[in-house]
Amino acid sequence: MTVVPEDRLMTLICDTCGEAATGRAYVLPDAEVVWTLVTDLGWSGSPFASGPHHCPHCSLLAPPTGGHASCDDHGPGGILGIDHVDDVTVVTPTGDIDLDTGDTLRAALSHAADMGGDVIVDLTRVHLVDSAGLGLLVRAHLDARDRGATLCLATPSPFVRTVLRTMRLDGVFTVVDDRETGLAHLAVTPAGPVGHAAVAGRRA
Incomplete structure (x- = not known):
């Protein structure tokens, strides 16, 4: 442990x-999550x-x-790509998604919604x-x-999974391990909240 309560x-x-x-590092009801302290002090590293x-x-x-988004990969949010695969739009953001950078993702998600x-x-x-x-x-x-x-979240980091679980949203979103799994799931699951919500809690 590198944080001493x-x-x-x-x-x-x-x-x-x-x-x-x-x-102080309290933002979520989970003592293991300390990212506000890390950010407030100007440090870098794990949340x-x-x-x-x-x-x-x-x-x-x-x-x-290397690998998944690392502890030192924080930075301004942006959009790495928007891909159209059959009837699915894949939006790939990069960097932290926060109040300062949310407009970029909002625009990308609006475009995805327009695709239908x-x-x-x-x-x-x-x-x-x-x-x-x-x-x-x-x-x-x-x-x-x-x-x-349906909107799927693919390849969420351990921190994002913790946030979803702590805020009781892990049963709301459909969460998959990667985009390929998401595409396969959407291809075989009936559209709408009834079909996709059934797997949300199990995959998060």
């Missing part, structure tokens, strides 16, 4: 140099208490990691989603449901 405060410890900083975390100085020295079919939001390159970003996804989900379509 004490009363209502948490101490963040840099995994590189050992520097420590203390502050979870288990780390790794880097102080502002060591953040410049921390080597990048199902939507997959590929979160492979997204690490953090704040309350504003989550609200944006919920509204897009409701819009899809109202027009008889």
